[in-house]
């Protein structure tokens with residue numbers, strides 16, 4: 001069955017009905033991304049949060065992290081609101097957050113599905129055991145193909161690559177139910193090592209690899225220009241990996257493609273910010289992953305002095321301040337899903353029976 005599909009939201013009819021501006025009901029988000037800390041143990045050259053050419057992370061302070069008492073309150077609220085899933089992500093490296101194991105365990109015990117993005121460097125000990133036994137998935141972002149390349153990409157010790165490969169192998173040996181995926185981020189420097197890494201990662205037992213291109217600019221055309229000299233070589237390898245490596249229990253998802261040259265949106269309100277918002281390390285709630293740490297346009301509000309639950313259910317107007325046709329002319333991970341929802345909600349009720 002498919003892991004990646006834009007249609008998951010259509011399993012939540014009640015939520016869909018509550019989305020439009022004219023609805024009088026606010027429902028809990030289905031899925032929240034929590035960014036527990038902006039600190040990181042790696043320093044990736046292409047990190048989108050630290051790239052001044054990208055609007056993502058433009059107002060981020062590396063020192064921010066969610067205080068432990070606030071995190072406990074957020075966790076209690078997520079359980080109480082019947083939030084279905086929480087994914088931990090950056091800003092920084094989620095596993096640098098000292099209370100991550102406790103936070104994840106409490107959520108899972110409260111019935112919330114948990115997942116994390118990570119660079120894998122700290123994936124051992126208690127946090128690995130919690131995610132292995134209680135997590136739905138973890139996804140490790142990678143780029144290098146050996147110790148020296150990893151060290152160059154991430155300004156880390158040359159041993160870091162083998163440490164992470166060991167962590168992956170040991171995580172799989174825990175034999176938990178958690179799905180272990182790799183997000184392999186392709187750039188000009190690792191362009192000739194894509195198939196090779198597919199093979200290496202299959203050999204250490206990962207469940208899936210997602211190949212995608214690094215994003216270097218808010219402008220789609222510039223991204224495509226960056227990838228153009230290596231695009232053909234990379235596509236050959238991702239296709240070969242699909243044909244030769246994919247098997248039962250090992251999936252390859254080829255998300256390496258040209259970006260739309262224009263990021264224009266045709267709709268005036270964004271459904272997905274009510275479905276998958278961000279709680280960031282600065283204790284602000286943001287509309288989405290692509291606007292995290294954008295103080296000029298992206299903040300739904302602060303939960304520093306108010307419980308998340310109270311913030312969410314009060315004042316529905318906050319969900320309609322962003323006008324995507326004006327404010328979101330940049331990459332948006334939810335654009336296709338938003339368009340599907342708008343199509344669904346815009347269907348003329350008199351004509352619905354004529355399926």
Ligand code: SF4
Nearest residue numbers: 270287288324328332
């Ligand atoms: S970037 Fe996309 S998900 Fe974010 S607010 Fe705009 S339309 Fe919504």
